[in-house]
Amino acid sequence: xxxxxxxxxxxxxxxxxxxxxxxxxxxxxxxxxxxxxxxxxxxxxxxxxxxxxxxxxxxxxxxxxxxxxxxxxxxxxxxxxxxxxxxxxxxxxxxxxxxxxxxxxxxxxxxxxxxxxxxxxxxxxxxxxxxxxxxxxxxxxxxxxxxxxxxxxxxxxxxxxxxxxxxxxxxxxxxxxxxxxxxxxxxxxxxxxxxxxxxxxxxxxxxxxxxxxxxxxxxxxxxxxxxxxxxxxxxxxxxxxxxxxxxxxxxxxxxxxxxxxxxxxxxxxxxxxxxxxxxxxxxxxxxxxxxxxxxxxxxxxxxxxxxxxxxxxxxxxxxxxxxxxxxxxxxxxxxxxxxxxxxxxxxxxxxxxxxxxxxxxxxxxxxxxxxxxxxxxxxxxxxxxxxxxxxxxxxxxxxxxxxxxxxxxxxxxxxxxxxxxxxxxxxxxxxxxxxxxxxxxxxxxxxxxxxxxxxxxxxx
Numbered sequence: 001x002x003x004x005x006x007x008x009x010x011x012x013x014x015x016x017x018x019x020x021x022x023x024x025x026x027x028x029x030x031x032x033x034x035x036x037x038x039x040x041x042x043x044x045x046x047x048x049x050x051x052x053x054x055x056x057x058x059x060x061x062x063x064x065x066x067x068x069x070x071x072x073x074x075x076x077x078x079x080x081x082x083x084x085x086x087x088x089x090x091x092x093x094x095x096x097x098x099x100x101x102x103x104x105x106x107x108x109x110x111x112x113x114x115x116x117x118x119x120x121x122x123x124x125x126x127x128x129x130x131x132x133x134x135x136x137x138x139x140x141x142x143x144x145x146x147x148x149x150x151x152x153x154x155x156x157x158x159x160x161x162x163x164x165x166x167x168x169x170x171x172x173x174x175x176x177x178x179x180x181x182x183x184x185x186x187x188x189x190x191x192x193x194x195x196x197x198x199x200x201x202x203x204x205x206x207x208x209x210x211x212x213x214x215x216x217x218x219x220x221x222x223x224x225x226x227x228x229x230x231x232x233x234x235x236x237x238x239x240x241x242x243x244x245x246x247x248x249x250x251x252x253x254x255x256x257x258x259x260x261x262x263x264x265x266x267x268x269x270x271x272x273x274x275x276x277x278x279x280x281x282x283x284x285x286x287x288x289x290x291x292x293x294x295x296x297x298x299x300x301x302x303x304x305x306x307x308x309x310x311x312x313x314x315x316x317x318x319x320x321x322x323x324x325x326x327x328x329x330x331x332x333x334x335x336x337x338x339x340x341x342x343x344x345x346x347x348x349x350x351x352x353x354x355x356x357x358x359x360x361x362x363x364x365x366x367x368x369x370x371x372x373x374x375x376x377x378x379x380x381x382x383x384x385x386x387x388x389x390x391x392x393x394x395x396x397x398x399x400x401x402x403x404x405x406x407x408x409x410x411x412x413x414x415x416x417x418x419x420x421x422x423x424x425x426x427x428x429x430x431x432x433x434x435x436x437x438x439x440x441x442x443x444x445x446x447x448x449x450x451x452x453x454x455x456x457x458x459x460x
Contacts, residue, residue: 003048003049003050003051004031004032004033004038004039004048004049004050004051005032005033005034005050005051005052005427006031006032006033006050006051006052006053006054006389006424006427007029007030007031007032007047007048007049007050007052007053007054008029008030008031008032008054008056008061008391008393009027009029009047009053009054009055009056010027010029010055010056010057011024011027011028011029011030011056011057011059011060011061011393012025012026012028012056012057012058012059012060012396012408013025013026013028013060013061013407013408013409014028014030014040014060014061014062014383015060015061015062015063015360015363015383015408015409016040016063016382016383016384017062017063017363017364017367017368017381017382017383018382018383018384021360021364023407023409024040024041024042025042026042026043027042027043027044028040028041028042028061029041029042029047030061030383030391031047031048031050032389032391032424032427033427034427035198035388035389035426035427035428036198036386036387036388036389036426036427037383037384037385037386037387037388037389038385039385040383040384040385054393054422056393058395058396058397059393059394059395059396059421060393060394060396060408060409060412061383061391061392061393061394062122062363062367062383062391062392062394062409062412063124063367063380063381063382063383063387063390063391063392064122064123064124064125064367064380064390064391064392064423064424064425065121065122065123065124065125065323065336065337065340065366065367065370065392066123066124066125066322066336066366066367066370066371066374066376066380066381067118067123067125067126067127067323067324067325067336067370068127068154068269068290068292068322068323068324068369068370068373068374069127069129069233069271069292069294069322069324069325069326070114070118070126070127070128070129070324070325070326070327070334071128071129071130071131071326071327071328071329071330072110072111072114072115072126072128072130072142072327072328072334073099073102073106073107073110073111073130073132073327074095074099074110074327074328074329074330075110075113075114075117075327075328075329075334075448075452076098076102076106076110076448076451076452076455076456077095077098077099077329077452077455077456078328078329078332078333079332080329080456080459087239087240087241088211088238088239088241088242089169089211089241089245092169092170095329096170096171096174097171097458097459098455098456098458098459099132099455100132100134100171100173100174100458101134101454101455101458102132102134102135102455103134103135104135104138104141105451106451106454106455107130107138107141107142108141108144108145109444109447109448109451110448110451111128111141111142111145111146112145112148112149112444112448113444113445113448114126114128114328114334115145115146115149115151116149116436116439116441116444117333117334117335118151118325118334118335118336119149119151119420119423119430119431119436120335120419120420120431120434120436121334121335121336121337121338121419121420122336122337122392122394122418122419122420122423123151123336124151124152124380124390124391124392124423124424124425124430125151125152125153125154125370125371125374125376125380125381125390125425126146126151126152126153126154127153127154127156127233127292127324127374128142128146128153128154128155128156129156129158129206129233129271130142130155130156130157130158131158131159131160131206131207131208131212132158132160132174133159133176134174139155139157139184139188139192140188140191140192142155143155143192143201146200146201147200147201149430150425150428150430150437151425151430152199152200152201152380152390152425152426153200153201153202154202154204154231154374154376155188155192155201155202155203155204156203156204156205156206156233157181157184157185157188157203157204157205157206158206158207158208158233159176159181159206159207159208159213159217160174160175160176160207160208160212160213161175161176161177161178161181161207161212161213161214161217162175162211162212162213162214163175166214167249168211168212168213169211169212169245170212175212178214178216178217178220181217182217182220182221182224185203185205185221185224186224186228188203189203189224189228189230193228193230195229197378197379197388198379198388198426200425200426202230202231202374202375202376203230204225204230204231204232204233204374205221205224205225205230205231205232205233206221206232206233206234207221207234208234208235209234209235209236209238209242210236210242210245210246210249210250210254210257210258211241211242211245211246213234215261218234218258218261218262218263219261219262222261222262222263222265223262225267226265226267230267231267231268231269231374231375232263232265232267232268232269233268233269233270233271233292234258234263234270234271235270235271235272236254236255236258236270236271236272236273237253237254237255237270237272237273237274237275237276237280238271238272238273238274238275239274240275242254243275253275253277253280254275255273255276255277255280255283255284256280258270259283259287263289264283264284264287264289265287265288265289266287266288266289267375268287268288268289268290269289269290269291269292269322269373269374270289270290270291270292271291271292271294271324271326272291272292272293272294272297272298272309273291273293273309273314274298274308274309274310276310276314278313278317281310281313281314281317281319282317282318284314284317284319285317285318285319286318288320289319290319290320290321290322290369290372290373291309291314291319291320291321291322291373292321292322292323292324292370292373293309293311293321293322293323293324293343293365294309294323294324294325294326294330294331294339295308295309295323295339295342295343295346296325296326296330296331296332296333296338296339296342297326297327297330297331298346299342299346300330300331300332308346308347308349308350309346310350311343311346311347311350311357311365312347312350312351312356312357320369320372320373321365321369321373322365322366322369322370322371322372322373322374323336323339323340323343323362323365323366323369323370324339324370325339336366337412337413337416337417337418337419337420338417339366340362340363340365340366340413341362341413341414341416343357343362343365343366344357344358344359344361344362344413344414347362358410359407359409359410359412359413359414360409360410362413363409363412363413367381367382368381368382369381388425388426389424389425389426389427390423390424390425390426391423391424392420392422392423393420393421393422393423394408394412394418394420394421395421396408396411396412400415400416400417400418401415419434420434421433421434422434
């Protein structure tokens, strides 16, 4: 028999995240060939010979975590929100003067740094929703950097097309011409979107929100998405300011408006959804719309009045829920491990019971839930034969797990802090023994700091 490309062996446990949530215990192993998982087993019997063998003694294997919502450029302005800023509108006014000055160097370095941070947290697939476009071909720069890092990417071509002169919440000169947005969206789909199960890059369309995007850019994006077979993404029902604005301008709730614009489809996933009514949750489920839950963003500023997101209610209604980090200016970090743990804790806090969410439930959201949200169900987010070999290994023999009497998934998410030990994307190494493969971290942070300081000089 020919040797496989990669064999990971001697695992303490493997959380497959298959449909039955099977966990393989004691000397589990996994084989990879041509970027796909080809064998999974336990014990020494049946293990193939391999070109590369990784000893995972004392380790937990999980699928690589899948980030379903992020704005990578925001790590340039994190942890600096001034005291006293309240509400979404004021938050935007605080940061827009800096974000308006984004240039290509800032985008490239912030994307790289964000992906590095995500990778170290066990993430192997990122989503980047870029809705500010101060220079042409911005999304091309994002995609090129993700390809160089070696992480899968859902690149969301966002936009703001409702200028302040028309009542939109953005600064003068920040709104794009709608025709430019539409033509660039089609160009990106034709150039970059890969529909194959092994795709490293896929494109989605994402008008930012109802406060800064025209109704027609929503409807036209939905038409293009249907024509080209791509997905739709936006922020919705995430802040009282938005609800007030939308009720005043549309006479309906944000989710009611989104439904009227043709966005309640299986191709849609929405960020946040902190304020859905029971009836709206039922309609989201019936339409197949997914939700990207960003836990830290709902509590970082003291908590939204109605938050955090009612994840258990959404799940009970039949809505698929994934996890996202949101922008680093909203959550101040880009760790999928941290967001998964926070999702676990916030659901228990909101519902007042441990049964509101188990560690396995939280891991499901960060893998299978997010994979389904971004349209990658079946090929990422699980360790099963035929799936892409996107794999995370967590060492479970450290101080933070000493004395743990529970299963490894519970220990990983109720314990910590955790950083991934090793990971692969399509069988290619991303992190090896706690270090990013082929990356000079010092140089990258220095480069990023220069861009961040330039942007922050425009703070008002």
